[in-house]
Amino acid sequence: MSAPDIAQFALYGESPQESDPRFIHLEALEARSRPSNWTIRPHLHRDLHQIFLVVAGAGDISLDAERHSLSAPLMVLAPAGVVHAFTWPPGSDGYVLTLGDDVFRAATAEHPELAALFDRAAWLEIPDPAEARRMGEDLARFMREAVWRGPSCDAALQGHLLLALVGVRRMLDAAGRQGQVGLDGAARLVAAFRGLIEQRFRSPATIGDYAAALNVTEKSLRNACRRVLGQSPLQQLRRRRALEAQRLLTYSSMTVSEVGYALGFDDPAYFSRAFRADVGQSPADFRRMRGRIRASRP
Numbered sequence: 001m002s003a004p005d006i007a008q009f010a011l012y013g014e015s016p017q018e019s020d021p022r023f024i025h026l027e028a029l030e031a032r033s034r035p036s037n038w039t040i041r042p043h044l045h046r047d048l049h050q051i052f053l054v055v056a057g058a059g060d061i062s063l064d065a066e067r068h069s070l071s072a073p074l075m076v077l078a079p080a081g082v083v084h085a086f087t088w089p090p091g092s093d094g095y096v097l098t099l100g101d102d103v104f105r106a107a108t109a110e111h112p113e114l115a116a117l118f119d120r121a122a123w124l125e126i127p128d129p130a131e132a133r134r135m136g137e138d139l140a141r142f143m144r145e146a147v148w149r150g151p152s153c154d155a156a157l158q159g160h161l162l163l164a165l166v167g168v169r170r171m172l173d174a175a176g177r178q179g180q181v182g183l184d185g186a187a188r189l190v191a192a193f194r195g196l197i198e199q200r201f202r203s204p205a206t207i208g209d210y211a212a213a214l215n216v217t218e219k220s221l222r223n224a225c226r227r228v229l230g231q232s233p234l235q236q237l238r239r240r241r242a243l244e245a246q247r248l249l250t251y252s253s254m255t256v257s258e259v260g261y262a263l264g265f266d267d268p269a270y271f272s273r274a275f276r277a278d279v280g281q282s283p284a285d286f287r288r289m290r291g292r293i294r295a296s297r298p
Helices: 101-108 129-148 153-175 185-200 207-213 218-229 233-251 256-262 268-279 283-296
Strands: 024-028 039-044 048-056 058-063 066-071 074-078 084-087 093-100 120-125 179-182
Touching (some): 048 129, 058 074, 129 153, 207 233, 268 283
Antiparallel strands (some): 048 093, 074 120, 120 179
C-alpha cells in the first residue's frame, strides 16, 4: 500500500484536521470496533499515539509490515506515524487510550524513563491476567474521571495518565517487549525533529538550522515530515510556537510583546501577524476571550 493510499485520521473515522497535539481521549474498545464490524482498516495518525489494552478476546494485529495474531490479555502500542490495523472477535473487551504528542511529552518531561515508550511500535500478550485486569480497572477509573469533570479534574487526569504510562512501561519490561517494530527512517527523523523542536522552539532557529542539527538536508526533513505527518517542518514548528503562545497568553501576566520575545520573535508586530495566521485571531483578542471563559467557569 503506497503512502497516499493510507487513511489518516484524528480518531478512527474522523478528519485529520481535527487532530490536536494537546488531545487526550479514552474509550472502550468496542466504541469504534463494533460499528466497524470489529475491523479497523489500515490507517495512521499524524500526531496521536495510541495504547490498546484488550482484557477479553483476541486480535489480528498489523503494525506497518508486521502481522500477528494474539490472545487476550494483550497490549498494543501504536506511535504517531505508524500504520496500524486490527480485527477483533465480536465481544472483545478493553480500552483505547489516545494522546497527542504534546500531552505525552509534557507528561514525561520529568520522567525520562517513560519518554521512550513510543520510540517504536510494540505488541505483547500480557503474561499475568490479574495485572491486565488491574490496569483495566485503572483505565475505567481514568475514563470515569474524564467524563465526570469534577473538582481538580485536570490534576486527577494527569495523575491517571502517568499511572497508565507507568503500567505500560512495567508490562513491557516484564514481557521483554515480545514484539517491537522499529520506526522507519522517515519516522525516526520526524521523531528526532519533534524532540529538537521541544528544545529549541523558543529560539529564532530556522528549519535549515534544525536540519543541520539533525545532519540531514532541508529537503530530506521536508520529505519526511510530508510523508509521516502530511505537514511541512515549518508548520510543525509554527504550531508548537502557537501552542506555547496560547499557554503564555492564558496563564501568564506577560504582555503580548513579551510573549513574542520569549518565543524568538524580534518584532512584536510580526509575532501578532504569525499568531493570527495560526490561531485565527490576534493575541489580544485571544487573551480577552480566554479571560472571559475562565471568569465564567464555576
